[in-house]
Amino acid sequence: MASVSAPVSAAHRRADRSLADRHAGYVAEIERIIDATYRVIERTGNVDPTMRDILREAQLSTPAFYRHFRSxxxxxxxxxxxxxxxxxxxxxxxxxxxxxxxxxxxxxxxxxxxxxxxxxxxxxxxxxxxxxxxxxxxxxxxxxxxxxxxxxxxxxxxxxxxxxxxxxxxxxxxxxxxxxxxxxxxxxxxxxxxxxxxxxxxxxxxxxxxxxxxLPATKSSATKSSATKSSATKPNGGTT
Known part of the structure; x- marks a missing residue:
């Protein structure tokens, strides 16, 4: 006789739904922060925008930022x-x-x-x-x-x-x-x-x-070549 799995309790179903809703909300917040960062950079040309400017653009609070990023x-x-x-x-x-x-x-x-x-x-x-x-x-x-x-x-x-x-x-x-x-x-x-x-x-x-x-010249061969060239150079800068 095939075994029947235990039904998922109402509490588990509610918890799963709450977690899914929270996950979707967090994704939306992160996307707002990302989009706001790029908008501030593009609009101002500032290569190091402040967190204050980013959050103002995203219309999010500081706690919302720190839910997802430490800095x-x-x-x-x-x-x-x-x-x-x-x-x-x-x-x-x-x-x-x-x-x-x-x-x-x-x-x-x-x-x-x-x-x-x-x-x-x-x-x-x-x-x-x-x-x-x-x-x-x-x-x-x-x-x-x-x-x-x-x-x-x-x-x-x-x-x-x-x-x-x-x-x-x-x-x-x-x-x-x-x-x-x-x-x-x-x-x-x-x-x-x-x-x-x-x-x-x-x-x-x-x-x-x-x-x-x-293959590139080895250090020793390059040194030897340089020394040979140097010995063939006259003191006045001319060559033999």
């Missing part, structure tokens, strides 16, 4: 994480349209720098460039998780693309990451937009590094 920095690191995850999803879609490693590499770099070409996106991204050092120091684990998503995309392309050559895919991915995000940060700080030629130059630079198959 403004915790709000910012959540927004940074969300932005990186959205970027990773956008990059993944772009990559599916490419058939070569070089094409996927171009898609990744172009998507990163595109954040400085769109006025709305650049306004929303600029505050995180201004506060990134503070956020990384206070929330290193959260920073690493979302950063690793983007690094893994690059490393996967480098590792699995026959047209790209690398002795250390993760190290090369990190170098390209630093180049692309360094260029993005420069444009955001200077409120400039990268030209297509700027993007092409960075893409071509990274692609050449991964398609030549050549």
């Amino acid at each position: 403004k920095d915790e709000l910012f690191v959540m927004l940074l994480d969300d932005g990186r995850r959205r970027l990773a999803s956008s990059i993944a879609r772009r990559m599916t349209r490419e058939t070569t490693g070089a094409g996927k590499l171009r898609a990744w770099i172009s998507a990163v720098l595109a954040q400085a070409r769109d006025a709305t996106v650049s306004a929303r991204t600029r505050p995180f460039v201004a506060s990134i050092d503070r956020l990384v120091e206070r929330y290193p684990a959260e920073h690493r998780v979302s950063e690793q998503l983007l690094l893994d995309q690059l490393a996967d392309v480098i590792t699995n693309s026959p047209d790209l050559v690398s002795a250390d895919a993760l190290a090369d991915a990190n170098a390209i990451y630093q180049l692309a995000f360094g260029a993005l940060a420069w444009h955001l700080r200077n409120r400039s937009s990268p030209r297509p030629a700027d993007i092409d130059h960075l893409v071509d630079f990274a692609t050449r590094a991964l398609t030549t198959g050549s």
Whole structure:
């Protein structure tokens, strides 16, 4: 005879409904805080808006904010994480349209720098460039998780693309990451937009590094080369 499960009590049903209602209310509050933060940033151009301005825009109280975040920095690191995850999803879609490693590499770099070409996106991204050092120091684990998503995309392309050559895919991915995000940060700080030629130059630079198959000179060989060049230079600056 099949067993019959015990019926859920009215108290449990009421509690589940109350929790669902509370969850929906909390989600709505968090969304209001997020939307208000972006609106304040876009309207004022302030890269470090005050909590007071954010809550006034959201029409929420200070206790409502602290129900969800321990500080403004915790709000910012959540927004940074969300932005990186959205970027990773956008990059993944772009990559599916490419058939070569070089094409996927171009898609990744172009998507990163595109954040400085769109006025709305650049306004929303600029505050995180201004506060990134503070956020990384206070929330290193959260920073690493979302950063690793983007690094893994690059490393996967480098590792699995026959047209790209690398002795250390993760190290090369990190170098390209630093180049692309360094260029993005420069444009955001200077409120400039990268030209297509700027993007092409960075893409071509990274692609050449991964398609030549050549290894960088070792420290000893570089020193030897420098010494040879120095010995061939006359004191007056001329060469033999």
